[in-house]
Structures are given as structure tokens and as C-alpha cells.
Amino acid sequence: MIEHTKTFYENIIDSLRFALSDKVSIIVIGVILTLISTMEYYDFGYTGIGIIINIILIILILFESGYSSKIIEETIAGSTKPPAIGNVMEILKLGVKESLVLIGYFMILTALTTLTYIFHWLFPSIEILIITNIILSAVLLIFLQSSLIYRAHKSGKVREGFDLKGIFRLYSKLGFKSCFYLFVAGLIAQVVIVSSVFNLSSLEFARIIRFILKFTLAPICLIFSLRLFALQGTID
Numbered sequence: 001m002i003e004h005t006k007t008f009y010e011n012i013i014d015s016l017r018f019a020l021s022d023k024v025s026i027i028v029i030g031v032i033l034t035l036i037s038t039m040e041y042y043d044f045g046y047t048g049i050g051i052i053i054n055i056i057l058i059i060l061i062l063f064e065s066g067y068s069s070k071i072i073e074e075t076i077a078g079s080t081k082p083p084a085i086g087n088v089m090e091i092l093k094l095g096v097k098e099s100l101v102l103i104g105y106f107m108i109l110t111a112l113t114t115l116t117y118i119f120h121w122l123f124p125s126i127e128i129l130i131i132t133n134i135i136l137s138a139v140l141l142i143f144l145q146s147s148l149i150y151r152a153h154k155s156g157k158v159r160e161g162f163d164l165k166g167i168f169r170l171y172s173k174l175g176f177k178s179c180f181y182l183f184v185a186g187l188i189a190q191v192v193i194v195s196s197v198f199n200l201s202s203l204e205f206a207r208i209i210r211f212i213l214k215f216t217l218a219p220i221c222l223i224f225s226l227r228l229f230a231l232q233g234t235i236d
Contacts, residue, residue: 008181011231019224022082029067029219036060059092065102066095068226069148069156075230076152082223094156101151101161105144112136145186146170149233174233182232188225 019026036057070083070091085091113133120129147161150170154160171179 008232011228014231015224015227018080018082018227019220025082025085025223026216026219028085029064029222030215032060032064033218033222034215036064062092062095062099063088064095065098066091066093068222069094069098069152071223071226072148072230072233073152073156075227076149076234097156097158098148100158101147102144104158104162105140105147109136109140112140141187142183143167145183145229148186149182149230152230152233170233178232182229185225185229185232188228 067083067085073094074083083091113136116129116132116136119132143164146167147163150163150167151157151160153170154166160166174182
């Protein structure tokens with residue numbers, strides 16, 4: 001097992017400093033998360049405006065996903081500062097790759113869930129259905145998180161996100177304790193991303209102070225959790 005030079009607590013402090021070190025990133029990501037969360041409430045159907053808004057929404061989501069991927073990649077590479085928001089096309093390209101991996105794992109989960117319900121239909125048991133779905137979801141989440149770290153250690157190609165042998169080798173190098181912290185940090189990152197993107201809506205805020213807090217805290221928490229996640233997947 002390859003030992004880490006920092007403890008989990010030290011990585012938390014490092015991640016917090018990392019998240020607060022670049023005000024530009026905080027503002028840009030804050031704007032993007034706010035736009036994503038507000039635009040999803042607009043319903044223009046299949047009108048010209050609706051199509052344009054959906055295209056913009058997809059671009060924003062890809063940018064957020066690409067920037068998140070860039071934080072992980074540069075952290076693995078040894079960077080101590082948040083990625084520069086300059087090369088938009090590069091970030092969007094990373095976002096597309098990240099989305100393809102997510103879609104791939106989602107399709108696998110959907111297929112396995114369908115098989116589970118077929119098995120449940122043949123052999124009815126609510127307990128088995130619930131337990132099986134929980135196990136499948138947890139396993140797929142672990143593989144998805146691990147694929148992000150593994151791809152960051154490699155060339156970042158989409159197919160590497162499904163290299164199960166490589167992911168197992170990565171786990172063996174990290175060791176059980178580091179893998180556990182990696183899962184915890186990854187879970188935090190996933191919760192932050194989902195809550196930031198889908199629960200943040202300026203249309204629901206009655207007070208400007210609450211909006212400002214959400215606007216600043218959401219990107220800080222996002223950058224912090226991704227940095228912590230990547231640090232736990234760093235091999236010395």
C-alpha cells in the first residue's frame with residue numbers, strides 16, 4: 001500500500017484554502033450554478049426561445065461538469081490552485097467526456113435495476129428488492145467515483161472510465177482507509193453538486209441576503225468537495 005503524506009483532516013484544511021483562494025472561480029461558478037437552477041424552471045415548450053434556453057442550459061451544465069473534472073485532474077497532477085477559467089472549449093470538452101461516462105454508468109444502473117424488477121416479479125420479496133437496489137446503487141456510485149480518479153491518473157479518455165481492472169488496481173494502491181475516505185469525500189461532492197444545481201433557485205428567495213449566501217456558498221462548497229475528493233485519490 002502506498003502511504004499518503006497528509007491526513008484526512010489536513011486534506012480538509014487544504015481543500016478549504018483551495019476553495020477560498022480564487023474569487024474569480026467562485027463568482028463564475030456561482031453565476032453558472034444560479035443560471036442552471038433558475039433556467040430549469042422556465043417552460044417555453046418547443047418554441048424558438050425554449051430551444052435556445054435548453055441549448056444554453058446544456059452548455060452551462062457541460063461547463064460546470066468540465067470545470068469539476070478539471071479540478072480533479074489538476075489536483076491529481078499536483079496543482080495547488082483552482083483551474084483558470086480561460087479555455088472554454090477545453091472545459092466543455094472535458095464536460096462532454098464526463099457526461100458520457102455518467103450516461104454510461106446510468107445506463108448500466110438502469111439495466112441492472114430492470115433485471116432486479118424482473119427477478120422481483122418472478123420471486124416477489126420487497127426486502128430483497130430494496131436491499132438489491134441499495135447494493136447496486138452503492139456499487140455503481142463507488143465505480144463512478146473511482147472512474148473519475150482513475151481517468152485523472154490516466155489520459156482522461158472516456159473508455160478509461162469503464163476500465164474495471166484498472167480501477168481495482170487503483171483501489172489496491174490506495175488502501176482500504178484511503179478508499180473509505182475517498183468514498184466519503186466523493187459522496188459529499190455528489191450531494192453538493194446535486195443540491196447546488198437542482199435546489200438553488202433565486203426565484204424562491206424573498207431576501208437578498210439569503211440569495212447572496214447561496215450564490216457564494218454553493219460554488220465554495222462545490223470546489224471544496226471536489227478538491228477533497230481528488231486529494232483522497234492522490235497516490236504519492
